[in-house]
Amino acid sequence: MDSTRFPSGDGQPGAGGTGGAGAEVPLVREQAYEIIEAVLAGTDPEGAEVRERLREHVAAHPGNPEAALHEHLIFTRSLARQANNRPNPNKQDAHRHPAAEQISVPGRGQAAIEAILHGGMLVTAFQPIHELGRGGVIGAEALTRFLWEDGDGAGSWFKNAAAVGLGADLEFSALQAAVAAAQDLPHHLVVALNLSPAVCLDPRLPGFLEHAALEPSRIMLELTEPLQSDELEPLLDVLTPLRSSGMGLAVDEAGTEAASMRHIRSLRPDVIKIGRGLVAGIDADPSRQYLVADLVEFGRQTGAALAAVGIETAAELAVLTRLAVAAGQGHFLGMPTIDVKEWATWAGPATALQNRRGRRMAGQPPQTDGH
Structure with a gap:
């Protein structure tokens, strides 16, 4: 393998480096190096152009594999769009760019998903969560990004993985990547980890969380899908000891x-x-x-804070703040990013909402409506 593909002029090691400098490389940077290494290790002729372009992107960003991957994603998505937008008079014989064939639409088969699982070919982006009343970043939501993601986004990978019986495995890979990357977040931030109810009920979850390199009080488990009626009681059995250890719980996209x-x-x-x-x-x-x-009043009665997702304008933010929504995230407040330097800008003192959650996690009962 060509060791020159990872420029070393700034002292950053290549993937798998074990020298003293390697221990200081942020974990998200190590993830990026590993993904680049895995792609460049390919030998299939159809992927030659993709590998050559990736080498060019790495060379253009010495010591910064995150930026190289970001630039490469833009390039591969452009290839995919061009290939998919070509006139297609005969679908069965339609010509596809060989690079687009390799990296285009996600989740097209079990082999592609298994390659991701075995190669660790995903990274974690974090989106900041702000306290709306007082300002400041109080947490970060972990969002999975795939090297070969196209316009359908990460959801297509998880959907197709579930269809071939690999949904839980892919979620655990994403969780592992998120926990590793979270080591480089400011240490006061709560880390929201997305989980489906099925993975919550997976017997591997308690052991995974017990050995996760995050304090339980920093973990917010976020349910991403509606519950089925028969899932509620088993889910409570799993969540009760986890929450007793200090972990929080969020319900996503509440209806x-x-x-x-x-x-x-x-x-x-x-x-x-x-x-x-x-x-x-x-x-x-x-x-x-x-x-x-x-919903804010309902949350008050049940001891929950309201958080808004997808805030994109100052006007939306102003109204949500006036309505006493406690927290929010969205493009107006901060885009998801894999840039460790940007994560560092989220550092700051613990805020009122964090302290409120900490009191509840310490065992003080929430305010209830008697039901």
Whole structure:
């Protein structure tokens, strides 16, 4: 293998380096090196152009594999779009660019998913979570990014992995990458880890979290899918000891259906997240404002803080803050990023919302409505 592909002029080792400098390389940088190494180790002729372009991107960013990967993603997505947008008079015989064939639409088969699992070909981006009332970053949500991700995003990988029986394995790989990358976040931040109910019920989860290199009080388990009725009781059995150890619980994209409200009452999460569907244009829609105000009150009754996802304008932010939504994230407040230097800018003192959550995690009962 060509060792010159990782420029070393700044003292940064290549993937797998074990020297003294290697111990100081941020873990997310090591992830990036490993992904680059895995791609460049390929020998298939159809991927030759992709590998050559990746070498060029690495050479253009000596010692900064995160930037090289980011630039490479832009290039590969462009190739995929060009290939997919070509006229296609005969679908079965349509010509596809060989590089696009290798890196285009995610989740096209079990082999591609297994390659990701075996090669660790994913990285973690973090998006900052802000306290809306007082300002400041209080947490970061871990978001999985795949080297060969196209416009469908990471969700396609997880959906297709589940279809071939590898959904839980892929989620655990993503969790492992997130926990490793979180070592480079400011240490006061809560780290939101996305989990499906199925993975919450996986017998591997308690052991994984027990040995995770994060203090339990920094972990926020975030349920990303609605519960089925028969999942509630087993889920409570799993979550109760985890939360007793100090971990928090968030329910993602909470709906207003009666079943969703009943599940939230039973789970009593620390955070109820409202999605872009309610946030978009809330400044110009009184009905959405009334609904969010009701959810804030519901959260108060059940001991949960409200957090808004997908804040994209100053007007949306102003209304959500006025409605006493406690926390929020979105492109207006901060984009997801794999840049460790940007993570460092989120450092700051613990805020009121963190202290509130810490009191509840310490065992003080939340305010309830008696139900």
